[in-house]
Amino acid sequence: MANKKSSGNNKGILILIIVLFIIGIIFIINNINNNKYNYTIETIKNEDIKYYVYEVNGLYGVIDKDGNNVIDAKYAKIDIPNPKKDFFIIKEKDDSKNNKIINSKGEQLLTSYEDVSAIELDKTISSIPYEKTVLKYRSKNSYGLIDFNGKKITNADYEDIQKVDFREGTLKIKSKGNYGIINIKGTVILKPIYDDVNADGYYNDKDGYKNDGFIIRTKTDNGYKYGYTTSKGKIIIEPIYTQLSRINEIADSKNAYLITSVNGKYGINKNKKQLLKNEYEDINYNTLNQLFICRKQQAKGVYNLDGKAIVPMDYDEITIGGIYINAIKGNQSLIFDAKGNKIDTKFVSLLKATDKYSIIIDQNNNYNIVDNNNNLLLKENYAYIEYYRDNYFIVTKNGYTGIINANGSIIVPIEYSTISKIDKTEILEATKIKNNQIDLIDMNAKVVRGLENAQMSITDNYIKLESDKSVNYYTLEARQTTYKELFPNNKIYAYTQNGKWGFVDKSGQVIVPARYEAVTEQNGNTAGFKQNGKWGIIDTSGNIIVQPIYTITSSKIKFLGKYYLVSDNIGLSIYSGDIVEE
Known part of the structure; x- marks a missing residue:
C-alpha cells in the first residue's frame, strides 16, 4: 500500500517537473522571439554632436564642435x-x-x-x-x-x-x-x-x-x-x-x-x-x-x-459642431448629441473647454461661453473663441485678437493681429502686423513685451527675438533672460552701444569695442561680426581670425571656427568657407 502511494507521488512529481520544464522552454522561446523584435534607437541631442560637415569651393571636409579642422575639404x-x-x-x-x-x-x-x-x-x-x-x-x-x-x-x-x-x-x-x-x-x-x-x-x-x-x-x-x-x-x-x-x-x-x-x-x-x-x-x-x-x-x-x-x-x-451633430433633411434641421439623442437647443456647436465651461456657436456663427446649464456667460458675442488654459480664452473681434476670462473681463487687450501657442511650450506668441511687433504671453496670461520688427526663433531651452537694433532672450516660460544666464560658460557676450555692437566678458569688461554693424553670439570658440556689409570671425580673445570677407544672405547667421552656417537640419548643420562675390 505504501509503495503504491509512493509510486503515485513520484509520478505526480515527474509530471510537475515535465510541466515546469515545458513552461520554462516556452518562456525562453518567447523571450528569444521578443528579443528579435526589440531594439534601441540611439538619441542624439545637439550638445552630443562632435562633428560637422563643411564645404569650400564645392568640396567637403569635417570640423569638430569647436570649429577645428578635422578633415580637409x-x-x-x-x-x-x-x-x-x-x-x-x-x-x-x-x-x-x-x-x-x-x-x-x-x-x-x-x-x-x-x-x-x-x-x-x-x-x-x-x-x-x-x-x-x-x-x-x-x-x-x-x-x-x-x-x-x-x-x-x-x-x-x-x-x-x-x-x-x-x-x-x-x-x-x-x-x-x-x-x-x-x-x-x-x-x-x-x-x-x-x-x-x-x-x-x-x-x-x-x-x-x-x-x-x-x-x-x-x-x-x-x-x-x-x-x-x-x-x-x-x-x-x-x-x-x-x-x-x-x-x-x-x-x-x-x-x-x-x-x-x-x-x-x-x-x-x-x-x-x-x-x-x-x-x-x-x-x-x-x-x-x-x-x-x-x-x-x-x-x-x-x-x-x-x-x-x-x-x-x-x-x-450632416455637420458636427463640437459635441453637436447637425442633421438637415429638406427644410428640417435637427440636432443630436454625440450619442444620437435629439436635443432642443439654439446652438449649432458646443465644445467642452473645462469641467465648468464650454464654447458655443449660435445659428448666426457668433461665439460665446456657457456654463454646465448652457447659460451664456458673456454679455457680447465674438467672431471666434478658443480655450487657452485655466480660466482664459483667446477671442477675436473686429479682426483683432486678445484674451478674456470666463466672466468676459479683458485680460490681454484685443489689439493683436494673431495670438497662437508656441509649439512644445505652454505660452503664446502675440503679433501685430502693423509694426511686426512680437510679444509673449505667459501661462498666467500676462504680456511679456518683446520687440518691433522682430523675428522669433526657438531652441530646446530658450526663445530668441531679434531685430536690427536688439536681441532679447526668454525662457520657455516667457521669462526674459540673458544669453549669459543661458550660457554661463561662454567667454564673450554680445553688447550694443550707440547702435553699434561689440563683445564683453562675463564680468562686463569690454573685449571688443562696440564698432560693428552686427555680431553673433559665441559658438564653439568663435563669433561673427559684420563690417561694411560683410562678415568676419573673431576668437574668444577678440582676435580677428577671418577678415570681413563673407557675404551672407541667410537670415540665420552662425559661425563655427572659420566657417559660416549654410544649412541647418536640426542636428546636421553644414558650414561653408566660400567667399561669395556680389
Missing part, C-alpha cells in the same frame, strides 16, 4: 551618420564608384567591404537623418547590413535596403523585384514577397511609431490589392482591397481602425472585424466625438466606433 561628398562617432563616409570624386570610411586621423576603416553607405531617414522623425547604429554594405551588386564596427548583421541577400517612412530602426528590403521588411537586428518581419510595403504612420506620444503596422500591396490581373499586418508582421487582412489606410487619429495602440475600399465603395475594419460593409461612397472621421460620417446614395448618417448607427442614413447633410 577635398572630397566630393561626406556623410556623418552618427556625429558622436569618429566615423566618416567619403566619396572621393563625383564619379567614384565606391565610398570609403575614414576616421579623424585619415585611417581607412571597414576595408574588407566593397562599398559602405549610410541609410537615410526622414528628417521629420530624427534630428540626424540617418540610421545611427547600422550601415548598408554592397557585395557583388547585392546589399546587407553591418554595424559601425564592421560586424555583419545580414548577408548581402538584397537588391536594395532603404528607409521606411515614419520609422527608425525598420528597413524596407528588395529581393527579386519584391519588397519586405527587416529591422536593424536583421530580423525578417515581412518576407520580400509583396509588390510594395509601407508603414501606416500611426503615432502616439508615449511609444512614438512603435505600434504602427504595415500596408502590404500585391499586383493582380485586376490591379493592385492591399492588406494589413501588425508591426511584427502578423497578417491581419490579406491583400483583397483596392484601397486601404489606417485612421491614425484614433488613439488606440492595440487596435487598428482601417478604411477599406472595394471598387470605390468604402467600409471600416477594426483589425479583422468588419464594422461597416463596403457600401459607402464616402466616410469621414470626427476625432473629437470618435464618430464616422458616412454617405450612401446621397444620404448621410453617423456611426460610432463599434459600428452602431448613431444618426440613421436619412439626411441630406
